[in-house]
Structure formats: C-alpha cells, structure tokens
Amino acid sequence: MNKPFENGFSAAMRLVAGKWKIDILCALSQAPRRFGRLRHSIPDISEKMLAQQLREMEVDGLVIRQAYPGLPAKVVYSLTESGTALCASAEGLCRWSERFQGRVEAEA
Numbered sequence: 001m002n003k004p005f006e007n008g009f010s011a012a013m014r015l016v017a018g019k020w021k022i023d024i025l026c027a028l029s030q031a032p033r034r035f036g037r038l039r040h041s042i043p044d045i046s047e048k049m050l051a052q053q054l055r056e057m058e059v060d061g062l063v064i065r066q067a068y069p070g071l072p073a074k075v076v077y078s079l080t081e082s083g084t085a086l087c088a089s090a091e092g093l094c095r096w097s098e099r100f101q102g103r104v105e106a107e108a
Contacts, residue, residue, distance in 0.1 A: 032078035
C-alpha cells in the first residue's frame with residue numbers, strides 16, 4: 001500500500017528493494033524464463049531467495065507466474081507491463097551508475 005507522503009521514486013525504489021530484484025527484472029526483461037533458467041542466469045542467488053523475491057514481485061504486480069499442466073509442472077515467469085516499464089526506467093539509473101560510479105566512490 002502506498003503511503004500518502006510517498007513520491008513516485010520512493011514507491012519504485014520500495015518495489016525493487018532487496019538484493020536480487022533488479023537482477024531478476026533484468027533477466028526477465030530479456031525473455032520469460034522458467035525457474036531453473038532464471039536461477040542459472042543469477043549465479044549467486046539461492047533457490048529459496050529467488051522463490052521469495054519472485055513471490056514478492058508477483059504480489060507487487062511486477063511479475064507474472066504462469067503454470068502449465070503436465071508432469072513435471074512447467075512454470076514460466078515473465079514481466080508484467082508494470083514490470084517492463086520499471087525495468088526500462090531502471091536502465092537510466094544503470095547508465096548513471098556506469099558514468100559516475102568512480103566519482104561517487106572517490107567522494108565517499
């Protein structure tokens with residue numbers, strides 16, 4: 001739930017708070033992925049953490065979990081329209097970081 005005083009940037013940052021959510025957004029922006037493939041595309045994340053982050057992102061409306069019948073069950077994760085837009089917006093922050101990271105670290 002959004003707080004009345006929360007600005008748009010704060011709301012977006014709250015949605016991607018967590019060590020792995022940006023990595024998940026970036027991986028899913030390339031293509032929808034099954035859990036195992038997504039797990040391999042983010043080598044340092046544990047299965048438990050990936051599952052937890054995906055559940056949170058699904059609740060927040062950033063990720064869609066599509067289950068297909070069959071044995072074994074096939075589950076594919078993809079970005080919602082909102083998740084895709086957030087990912088596109090995050091690209092600007094990535095470019096900023098690439099450009100100014102050395103300066104920011106030197107000033108710290």
